[in-house]
Amino acid sequence: MKATSKGMIVIADDLTGANDTGVQFARQGMHTEVLLNDAALNATATADIIVVDTNSRAVPAPEAYARVQQAAQKAAAAGFGQYYKKLDSTLRGNVGMEIKAILDLNLHDFALVMPAFPKNGRITVGGNYLLNGAPLSTTEIARDPKTPVYETMLPELLRKQTGLKVGHIDFADISQGQEGIVQALRRHLNDGCRIISSDAWQDEHFLIVAQAAASLSEKILWSGSAGLAEVLPQLFHWAAEPETRQPAFVIAGSVSSVTRGQVEQLVASGYEMIELKVAGYLSWQAGQPHPTLQQVQQALSAGRRIVLVSGYKADTVQQTQTAGEKLGMSQVAVGEKVAQILGWIGAEILRAQDISGVVLTGGDTAVAVCNALGVTGIRVLEEVTPAIPLGAMTTREGKQLLVVTKAGAFGAPDALVKAVKKLEQRR
Known part of the structure; x- marks a missing residue:
């Protein structure tokens, strides 16, 4: 040589x-x-x-x-x-x-x-x-x-x-x-x-x-x-330049204890949790300013890895339900409003940010995000872990995104960690 x-x-x-x-x-x-x-x-x-x-x-x-x-x-x-x-x-x-x-x-x-x-x-x-x-x-x-x-x-x-x-x-x-x-x-x-x-x-x-x-x-x-x-x-400065990998974005709308545990492992792996406080925004309408949207946008723009949650803490869930009762809203209506806000915030983020993909936890949350993005279908590509699929979807504007969907009360404790790693690798 x-x-x-x-x-x-x-x-x-x-x-x-x-x-x-x-x-x-x-x-x-x-x-x-x-x-x-x-x-x-x-x-x-x-x-x-x-x-x-x-x-x-x-x-x-x-x-x-x-x-x-x-x-x-x-x-x-x-x-x-x-x-x-x-x-x-x-x-x-x-x-x-x-x-x-x-x-x-x-x-x-x-x-x-x-x-x-x-x-x-x-x-x-x-x-x-x-x-x-x-x-x-x-x-x-x-x-x-x-x-x-x-x-x-x-x-x-x-x-x-x-x-x-x-x-x-x-x-x-x-x-x-x-x-x-x-x-x-x-x-x-x-x-x-x-x-x-x-x-x-x-x-x-x-x-x-x-x-x-x-x-x-x-x-x-x-x-x-x-x-x-x-x-x-x-x-010796021999190492190859590392490939720049955009972070994945996680939206966890489930209040399941299983999801809470998965979020805890995700945070331990380096993700930052931002909690959506819904109690004060039950009368909010899509298109109106929302402080959580700005907070998430700033964090992602700074290169931080973010998991957006709602109902992560038990007292937050109770506060939201109490606020809904004062407005004459049923628990179902409150749940729909939470999904609507998460869907709108998620869609705004995914349109604007360059990310490797999104993880959607909770069926209502996943549907709300897809509807807000104008997604009409998801092409299933592979399995992240048993019964947790990774797919590809296209927004109304033609932007292609990788997506992992997971039921709320489902998956191993490290399911979200594996999901974000898979998204970054696929990117």
């Missing part, structure tokens, strides 16, 4: 590790290929990321050293600009020896070692490597039949395996932010450390530590599991 700003060689010690690291780059739009050995590694490769499996985890340390160093030499001859040494997230295998094999080629100033993977319960705190909260040496990894790990302290494990001086960035350094990390890195480098490991107990630690390291050198041997690999495209 010819040297480019994207060129990276990833050297892994087994195939599954090669794949789970490669996918961190591939899912960010980078052409990634995994090779079962380094035989196919050459200067004409076209992938942005080449991952080589040396199959060296369970072999004797000298053999692992030789295999990894050979792969690194071929990568250098092929013109790769960046190197990543994939490590097992439970530190099995010849972790230190394989890092040393690459460092001994003098291609890098130092190795930054962050094997933690918080998403899977692997974290480093104060140099202690913990697996689901337990010291690594007390877990089943210490009884692994092929590659047992008896050492819990990450920097000590690296020192024992390499014979090199190892520095460590601990939680006190990280708590001081990037400047504190830079100072710690400089201190270790001035002390002659060519391997520097780091704590990481949260995902955000990878990027801040990597940014600090990159500010000191362009020749770093990045060493870790999928956690560190995930942030490197962002660090």
Whole structure:
């Protein structure tokens, strides 16, 4: 592969590790290929990321050293600009020896070692490597039949395996932010450390530590599991520009407790709830100003994700019914007025806003919105979840919209979350 700003060689010690690291780059739009050995590694490769499996985890340390160093030499001859040494997230295998094999080629100033993977319960705190909260040496990894790990302290494990001086960035350094990390890195480098490991107990630690390291050198041997690999495209500005996805708009007119629970999960996922207070607008007529319409329009224009609800709170329902009784309206008439207001507000929003689609919860609400839009039918496309369909409809003015309809007292707790995700994906 010819040297480019994207060129990276990833050297892994087994195939599954090669794949789970490669996918961190591939899912960010980078052409990634995994090779079962380094035989196919050459200067004409076209992938942005080449991952080589040396199959060296369970072999004797000298053999692992030789295999990894050979792969690194071929990568250098092929013109790769960046190197990543994939490590097992439970530190099995010849972790230190394989890092040393690459460092001994003098291609890098130092190795930054962050094997933690918080998403899977692997974290480093104060140099202690913990697996689901337990010291690594007390877990089943210490009884692994092929590659047992008896050492819990990450920097000590690296020192024992390499014979090199190892520095460590601990939680006190990280708590001081990037400047504190830079100072710690400089201190270790001035002390002659060519391997520097780091704590990481949260995902955000990878990027801040990597940014600090990159500010000191362009020749770093990045060493870790999928956690560190995930942030490197962002660090090097390699990630493909994300597709701009317009939010979906949700109108929940049902007073069902099932819908309330679904709205709660939707709000927890990042949606903002705006409640339509109907009690003061039972004499309202379509076309008259309505403050809720303005509130929703402003929120959507600002890029916020909105779920418009009515009757979300029990006291709101009671207030609306009481207000209706004072006007001589039956509960049915009150319900029809609520649907009419939701339908008009929904139609005004859907005509004016660029959204990925709409979710309509409650049969009366769905009909009211469709009528207000002049929709005469819905083309059914697919199922979001069992018996919750996604379809397409065309407004009176010819605007095409994706729509998910859901009965009020129906669906799993995450039904609305799945519906909005489906709409954004279809867009």
